[in-house]
Amino acid sequence: MLLKNDTDVVILDRLQHAAFGYFLDFVNPENGLIADTSLPDAPSSIAATGFGLSAYPVGVERGWMSRQDAAARTLVTLRFFAESPAKPQQGRHRLQRALLPLSRHENGLADMAQRAFADRHALLIAGMMTAAAYFNQDNEAETEIRSHVDMLYARANWAWALDGKGAFWLGWKPRTGFLPYRWESYSEAIILYTLALASPSYPIGRDSYDAFAEKFDWMTVKDKPFLYAGPLFIHLFSHAWIDFRGIHDAAVAHHDTDYFRKHPSRH
Numbered sequence: 001m002l003l004k005n006d007t008d009v010v011i012l013d014r015l016q017h018a019a020f021g022y023f024l025d026f027v028n029p030e031n032g033l034i035a036d037t038s039l040p041d042a043p044s045s046i047a048a049t050g051f052g053l054s055a056y057p058v059g060v061e062r063g064w065m066s067r068q069d070a071a072a073r074t075l076v077t078l079r080f081f082a083e084s085p086a087k088p089q090q091g092r093h094r095l096q097r098a099l100l101p102l103s104r105h106e107n108g109l110a111d112m113a114q115r116a117f118a119d120r121h122a123l124l125i126a127g128m129m130t131a132a133a134y135f136n137q138d139n140e141a142e143t144e145i146r147s148h149v150d151m152l153y154a155r156a157n158w159a160w161a162l163d164g165k166g167a168f169w170l171g172w173k174p175r176t177g178f179l180p181y182r183w184e185s186y187s188e189a190i191i192l193y194t195l196a197l198a199s200p201s202y203p204i205g206r207d208s209y210d211a212f213a214e215k216f217d218w219m220t221v222k223d224k225p226f227l228y229a230g231p232l233f234i235h236l237f238s239h240a241w242i243d244f245r246g247i248h249d250a251a252v253a254h255h256d257t258d259y260f261r262k263h264p265s266r267h
Contacts, residue, residue, distance in 0.1 A: 020059055023052040032077025047120040050127030053077060054240065057134035071141045074131045078148035119183065122192035125153055126241045129195075158196035158204055167211040168192060185215040186229045190259070191238035213251040225255045227262040235262070 026035040026042075033044035034052040056070035132149035135142035161168050168189065169178040183189040193212055196204045217228040229235065238244075244259035252258055 017062070017064060020055055020062075020064055023048075023055045023059075024065075027052065027073070029076065031080040032073060033080070045120070046124040049077060050120075050123035050125070051240070053124075053127030054130040057130060060134075068141075071135055071145065074135065074145055075141060075148075078128065078131070078145060078152070081152055082148045119187075119189045119192045121156065122189070122195050123237065125156055125195055126191055128152055130241065153195075153199070154201045156195075156199065157202045158192075158199050159202045162204060162208055167208055168196075182211075184212055185217055186213075186227055186234070188234050188237040191241060194238070194242065209249075213249060216251050218255065225257075227252065227255070227257065227259075 022038070023034055026038055027033070028035075028044065032049065032052075033046075034048040035042045036045035036048055053074060056065070056074055059065040060067045060070045128149045132146045135145045161172070163169060163178060166182060168183040170181040170183055171179040173179070183192065189212065193204070193209050196202075197206075197209060218225045219228040220226070239259075242259075246258060246260070248258050252262075
């Protein structure tokens with residue numbers, strides 16, 4: 001963003017501070033889960049929770065909260081997930097291989113009818129890993145943060161969501177199983193594939209990533225190919241965690257670009 005004067009900087013700072021406040025105003029202090037929206041009685045969302053875990057370090061660096069407060073809030077969230085069973089219990093789910101995306105805000109229990117989306121699971125894990133990278137001091141709280149994140153990342157069974165073939169299934173329902181669509185073509189799921197490829201315990205193979213990338217949509221504008229995806233969030237979510245500048249895979253290298261520019265370089 002090009003800021004023209006000091007007034008622009010002040011306005012931008014005010015907007016950023018207000019946006020950060022969402023994660024403080026709509027968190028359940030008992031379990032660290034963050035509401036999916038600001039509407040009354042909105043369920044919590046593991047995607048929103050992942051963004052919240054990533055926002056706390058930003059709040060510390062911007063002077064909006066203390067490091068101790070951020071670490072304490074992070075630990076509440078991580079302890080909830082670390083202590084949640086990984087299998088169904090008494091007709092309801094807390095965690096189920098791929099985590100359920102929406103849950104009751106007051107206790108974290110998700111209704112059986114909810115869908116599980118692997119990409120939202122990835123947003124949660126990305127937030128956890130941000131916390132582990134930031135809270136690197138040698139004290140009891142921050143050591144515990146890193147320990148929980150290591151365990152939770154290792155526990156995530158990414159390979160299960162492939163069902164043994166091709167790209168990731170889009171989602172899963174407890175009663176009916178996998179949805180009849182897959183994470184194929186450029187989307188916010190690039191963070192999902194990145195985390196799954198690097199998994200220390202349940203990694204996916206390159207063939208799964210290739211199945212995702214081979215269906216990218218390219219549009220030609222003024223005789224130049226552009227990587228296409230409609231909704232703006234597709235171009236924002238994964239980029240919140242990964243600096244894509246100069247990173248090339250076969251899909252984008254063929255068009256002389258990367259995931260930061262998404263269009264051919266000028267020579």
